[in-house]
Amino acid sequence: MNNELLPFDDSMVLGRRGLFRLGGLTAATALIAAACGTTEAGPVGRIGVGAGVPKLADAVVNDGVLLRTMAGIETSIANAYTHILEKGYLTGSSPTLPALGDLSALVKSFHDHHINSAERFNTLAVDAGETAWECGNSRLDSAYLAVIFDRVENGVAATDATKAIEPSDDPTRDMANLVFTLESMSASSSQALVQQLHVPPARAEAMQLGIRSGRHASVIALRIHPGGYVPGALSAAATAETTTTAGQDGAAPPPTPIPLPDAVPGQFGLLSPTIFIGGAGDENGVRLKLNFETPSLNSLSYPFDVCPEG
């Protein structure tokens, strides 16, 4: 490099008059384009006869929609408990949680509470101008509960790329944890509803049902984890925080640890997801892990939704 400056070419300079001419020319071009720009393209032509583009119904979110969504969630929980009780999972012993005992009577009373909650949420939804939602929540049923039951009961078949996953090594443990998860989700869903509902008495009613579920969660947590009152509380079970031990050389990898629940997980009522971990581990030891969250736009029971037949 050197420090010589580039030669300066006078012919490249755009003078004042040149700029003025350019501006005027631009304005004139724009006006001509605007004057000629009224042509409508019209609809795109098509060949043959086909159905028109359907107009989707408005996804209105109001008090009625929120309340009947909660009715669906409560119904789904009750249906899940019916399945658990019919299969007798909670009467068996758990190798992981030997002190668990028979939870059948307790979960049967939880079931009755959720049936009652669904009816009360539906009554509130009707009062708010919506129709009652008489079945389970479609998303909770298909994306969560069915997946868990299938994994626990049947495992996963082998594919070209992965080995088969066995059915659960401890279905009683998994179902007890599922009950805790569902009660926690029911409680946090009712709590989340308070901020969204317009009518104060409906908020109080929702919480009345929600705190009952919260107490259920605490009771079942203390059965799974005796002495686990609050995070950090001393307990005999604290040493058994995980359900697995490290694998030896050449042995199968240890399955995902399943944390023990606490009766009161925080200083304030939580709206965060409740995590379910269960089923047998896959070839890497990874168990099924799902986050149960409060209802959102993809799980609401909108006015245009209907219960699936059957």
Add this chain to the structure above:
Amino acid sequence: MDIEVTESGLDAAPSTPRHPLGRRALLGVGLGGAAMSLLPFLSGRASATTPVEESTTTGVTTPPQRPTDPDVELLAVVQQVELTALALYNEALALSGWTDEHAVVITFIRQAHLAYGQSLSGLLGRRAPGVRSEQLFDELRGDFAGSVESVLAAAYALEASLAVTHGEVLAELQGTDAAALIASIQMNEARFGTVLADMAGMTDEADLLVEADAESLAGKV
């Protein structure tokens, strides 16, 4: 050492009267730009902004976010109740006879009531009373000064009453911020009842689920 020159001679040269951007040129460029920006508007074929759609009218009034004046009065009572609970747990922790495990739990509950009082202060600002109810404290103090067993029973009854109190308040609150806070407090105080029942050795399901009727504390402040 070479000296690198990164500017072109044109840019680096001092400004001279020969090639400045003059007023007329600026005016011309401005006119051109203005004409271009008007083009979509004049042609009616495009728009630079998203059209505003009319919102659906539901006929329901949107609740306020911040507490209303009647809300403030209710929340002030709630804060006094929470600070009274804090003082009662201070009395309880002064007792001897707690196991390590139970002391951790009672301290946790005490700290929770402190957090509830502080959260209400944050919501109420200068209108927060910031003091306990002496009337309620005097009424309940004796229950929190006996044996560990009697204190657990008193705390169980207190948490049940607090849950009922918050339910009453929630049915009246208009502001959503306050309603959300009270709901999160009510949820935990309801669960504290189950914890205290288990600590007290209760095994009956109705006791663990705190099914017995409890009295609101709102009228006792």
